[in-house]
Amino acid sequence: MLAYVQIVSVPSADTPGACLMLHFDNRRYLFGRIAEGTQRTMVQRKVSLAKIRDIFLSGAIDWQATGGLLGVFLTLADLKAASAADLEQVNAKLRSRGKQDTKSVPAQLNIHGGKNLVHMLATARRFILRKALPVHPRELRHDPRSDESKAEPDYEDENIRVWSIPVSVTPLKPSASEPHSPKKRKLGPASDAEAESEQDLAEEEADQRIREAVVKDMFCSKWNLDTLREMKLKDVQLPAKIFIRNDQGHIEPYDGPDPSSSSCPDINVLVRLPWPAAKIERLPPTSPAQRSMCYIVKCHPRRGKFNVEAATKLGVVKTDFKRLTMGQSVPGADGTIVTPDMVMGAQIDGRGFAILDIPFPDLIDPLLQRHEWSNPEIMKGIDTMYWILSDDITVSNDDRVQQFMKAHASIKHIILGSAMCPNVPGLESPTSQLIKMNGIDPQRFPLPVFDTKPRSDLDKELEPIAEVGRPGLQYQLAPRATFITDGVVPVMDTKRPIWELMTYAPQALERASAARNAIAAPSFLTEVEKSQHDLPSPETEIVPLGTGSAMPSKYRNVSATLIRVPGWGSYILDCGENTLGQLHRCFGYEGADEVLKDLRAIYISHLHADHHLGTVSVIARWRQLSLPADRKLAIIATPKYQDFVREVQSVQHLSGERLLHVTLRSTSGRPMPGTLTKTSFPDGVDPEALGLPRVEACFVDHCYEATAVVLTFPDTGLKIAYSGDCRPSATFAELGRGAHLLLHECTFEDELGGDALAKKHSTLSEALDVGRQMRARRILLTHFSQRYPKLPVINEAALGTEEEKESRDVDVLFAFDMMRLKLGEFKQAKAFLPALRELLQEGEKQEEEDEE
Ligand SMILES: [Zn+2]
Known part of the structure; x- marks a missing residue:
């Protein structure tokens, strides 16, 4: 089994968020912030969204951390719709040959995150109307491990176990599944300030169900464009799409007087029902949460190696070997019972990583004080910590973070903070394009602004255990834990586009120089002045x-x-x-x-x-x-x-x-x-x-x-x-x-x-x-x-x-x-069109060659 986690994006102008993709053969998981620009970064990195079934959002649920999520959903929904259409074609063919349908692939997406996750998604109900992608938000509103003795994960599937760690300025309520003992209820007045009474809790639950229903309808509804309901025109509630049957019995849009007007005719019309999610006018109230979500993620432990020699010595027959590896006891020589522990090596811990997301400085203390970090059972197997930090947090000027890293010196600390990661061009293709266009017409195409130096440096003392994250860096969890740097994306060589321009498109440069001469001519300027004086x-x-x-x-x-x-x-x-x-x-x-x-x-x-x-x-x-x-x-x-x-x-x-x-x-x-x-x-x-x-x-x-x-x-x-x-x-x-x-x-x-x-x-x-x-x-x-x-x-x-x-x-x-184009300089810009055309044709040829 191969499993690895890869840095997909680090904070830069191209995407303010950092996210990681965890790969298993059968599926992928996204962890971190899905900020705006994440999807475009994935296009540039050729990272496919297709196998993603779970997204674990870190940090606070705000636009900063989730601004790219809706775009990702739309792309995924369209991908699923396209594959559903393909499948339907295959099935239709099979049915025509009298065969049974192939099984459809269950396409669904689970989104895990902290408070307000469902609310945030539901705010998009007015413009997200997809039918193919069941989205299951799993909003963690409580603390799954307020009882410090608990070490069990709160999410588990065939590949991974996940410990979600909600961090809040004030302690959170215990998980709903935990008994509400009087002792727990006294965790502190602030902890239960948001919903004190049973009635409040019930109302909160009911509100959440409304939001969940909205989200369900946004992505997976039985709504059909063709379903029209017949009713009296005067009963139609606007806005609505209204149709009538014409004399030939054909349906056409109605464009007569409004239902509310006094001249409204007494006729029957057909009304297209609105998308169900769009019918909810107002969502139940909530407020921005001062919280962050962090995660510990591990592969399942693997059983130890089977010792054939020992088993044979104990007289186990070959056909019983498998039963031992499956945890069953089998008979040995002379009627003894051989138990698995007698022939199996010690269990091998699953390797894993942690994500520590600090959206604002007030959360540093509560995050570092979480008991999970000192629980040997939970931390066993954790080799890497990814630190996702907002603008105003640097590692070099925060003693608490530094001390924490030093206290966990056996772990590699990878920093994904906007103040620590240099603002290098993350989208090489458009950057290269713009640099070349700058070589043609610098007036209209100024160079993009980037920086290859971080805004803040990492402390020397931390160098052996910490590093600034680079996109493409992989940490392999299985079959063996190791870092793989082969895929690390090198910092773009911004001189190369100029070399390419000179090598592959010399005619474009010649034409650009002709254009420069043309627009500098006094006659050109007089002509421009005359024609656009007004x-x-x-x-x-x-x-x-x-x-x-x-x-x-x-x-x-x-x-x-x-x-x-x-x-x-x-x-x-x-x-x-x-x-x-x-x-x-x-x-x-x-x-x-x-x-x-x-x-x-x-x-x-x-x-x-x-x-x-x-x-x-x-x-x-x-x-x-x-x-x-x-x-x-x-x-x-x-x-x-x-x-x-x-x-x-x-x-x-x-x-x-x-x-x-x-x-x-x-x-x-x-x-x-x-x-x-x-x-x-x-x-x-x-x-x-x-x-x-x-x-x-x-x-x-x-x-x-x-x-x-x-x-x-x-x-x-x-x-x-x-x-x-x-x-x-x-x-x-x-x-x-x-x-x-x-x-x-x-x-x-x-x-x-x-x-x-x-x-x-x-x-x-x-x-x-x-x-x-x-x-x-x-x-x-x-x-x-x-x-x-x-x-x-x-x-x-x-x-x-x-x-x-x-x-x-x-x-x-x-x-x-x-x-960057001035209204009064269209004519100057136009003079460079032959040069640009030459450049772009050359670029297209190269792209096609690259793709072949
Ligand atoms: Zn449009």
């Missing part, structure tokens, strides 16, 4: 932070664009997973803080997870910055998303009073694509005084309540239109008429028009056509489904006739992650 705020900077579609991919992160308008502030348009990390890579930790100090609003176009899973951590970072107390951050979104942001605050501090919920509502109760939204600011708010432009939006054809937005800045008239995901929208084109900047999705190239229609996205030409109708001056296309970054070919006809183009001075560019 373009307001040319210094406005556009920074695409994520330009991919659906899932974080190798080269493109999920949707997010930062816009920085001089004199106004910064705005984030959609905020996909690890937008904060992309900001950190782009501007550095301190630079990103400066950008965030200017942040005035985050706009979320729709509830697909790839457009908003990064919002919570951006807000969390924003509230930590020293800003005037009256400074507000606007969240511009539909009511469902606002509800999510409000609800997540029961498990994560976000300074809710400083958030300004600018809600985009349907005026009729039905967000029909093509209708305008009503933008409501909280009472008494003057948007302009808060640095907010005029916000206008409309519903677009994509998913329920998807919107597109137009921001107009009153002083200069600067108009920015952003589409999110959608089919082309005439209303949006009208709303954005005369936009100086249009950011439009173009998920598919023109030949995939069918996909665009089916998946409710736009093709390249459709996006350009919206720009033409809008008479947009600068168009930046984003949200690509392609595997490698490339420059698609523009169908010039989609931009309009020659005359039209002549009359409106239009420029089109394609967005890349971490590009």
Whole structure:
């Protein structure tokens, strides 16, 4: 049997979390924090999620430790759905041949973690609707070993035994399974402060069952898109999807007067029932838990070696050997009884490791004082301790941690702390890409910010027993305990991309140099000045932070664009997973803080997870910055998303009073694509005084309540239109008429028009056509489904006739992650397109060769 635990991610801008994967032949386990960016790191490391059945979350249940979890679930659910569909195909074939179905693989996921785990998951019910993945959260709300004499694990399966160690500033209640003896109840007043009476306990249990039911429905529901219920129109509760049967008996969407209106006809309609989990308006209350979860994990002990010689000497017949190894006694010579201990070597302890997660300094003492660390029975076989530490905790300046390590000097201490691990580029592919693009056009593609030195050094004295964790480092548990460094990911050689550029793409460099000359020519500058003399705020900077579609991919992160308008502030348009990390890579930790100090609003176009899973951590970072107390951050979104942001605050501090919920509502109760939204600011708010432009939006054809937005800045008239995901929208084109900047999705190239229609996205030409109708001056296309970054070919006809183009001075560019583009410099950027095209074609060729 081969078993090993491998460091998958260490904290860096690419993922603030550290996580480990435990491998057995039959399945995998994840341990640690599943922070934002974890999944993208796995893509880069070629670590597959497919065999994961258990995730053990360490630390506190907050966004910092779990921000990447929902993305992982969605990917797993889609993987399972795909394999279920494959299986169904196989079964259909078998049935057609008159054979029986093959057995289906039970696909389920167990999530283990501390208080608020289920609540945290349930907050996502408005946007997670999957059917294929039964998720079983196992939230540990009590202390499984408040009785110090207990040494049994609280989780066990065929591979491992796990001791969960909840750590809290105040002691926790004993486990529910332990008898509530009066003595235990007197553990201290603080311990039972949260739920003192039997009635409170019963209520807590009932609340938890509601949350569990919600989570069950999110991932595994019998809900069916095709189930329609017939009822009177006047009885329909909005919002709901309403259909009617037309004269031919066909079902079509109903678009008549609302059920609540006086002109509501007395007819029967068909209503699609809402997703069950989405029906729960409000979750039972909870509050952020000041706790952390740590683990001790061990393989099962193995039986000792069977001594053939001794057994033969005792007269055991060969056929009884197996019975002895199975623990049975057998007859020996002269009627004696031979017991297993007479012929078996001593039991071999299972090897294991511990995870000590310290999310904030107050937990250091309670963690180090846990009795498990001094229990020889539990600690037997533990060779490694992984220390997951938050920003403000370093080993070098904490005497308690150092003393603890020295007291456990036979154990290797591996430190996975953001202050201890250098912020090296963890995603080599996009970093390499960006460095090469910097070699072509440094103005538009500044180098990413990274650091190969840790922010804090490890103490010399600890060097023999401690080290800073490196991704890929393996600790093998079986067949024998040893460290394996073969897979350790070397620190990226950031000079190599430049060497590759010079070696493989010299033509790209030649073209870049030609472009540099061209844009420096006085005639070019005069021409630029003339054609865009009326373009307001040319210094406005556009920074695409994520330009991919659906899932974080190798080269493109999920949707997010930062816009920085001089004199106004910064705005984030959609905020996909690890937008904060992309900001950190782009501007550095301190630079990103400066950008965030200017942040005035985050706009979320729709509830697909790839457009908003990064919002919570951006807000969390924003509230930590020293800003005037009256400074507000606007969240511009539909009511469902606002509800999510409000609800997540029961498990994560976000300074809710400083958030300004600018809600985009349907005026009729039905967000029909093509209708305008009503933008409501909280009472008494003057948007302009808060640095907010005029916000206008409309519903677009994509998913329920998807919107597109137009921001107009009153002083200069600067108009920015952003589409999110959608089919082309005439209303949006009208709303954005005369936009100086249009950011439009173009998920598919023109030949995939069918996909665009089916998946409710736009093709390249459709996006350009919206720009033409809008008479947009600068168009930046984003949200690509392609595997490698490339420059698609523009169908010039989609931009309009020659005359039209002549009359409106239009420029089109394609967005890349971490590009920095000024509104007034599209023409300069365009001059480098031939060089970029050359570079990307070369890159694609190399990628294909690598894959072969
Ligand atoms: Zn979408």
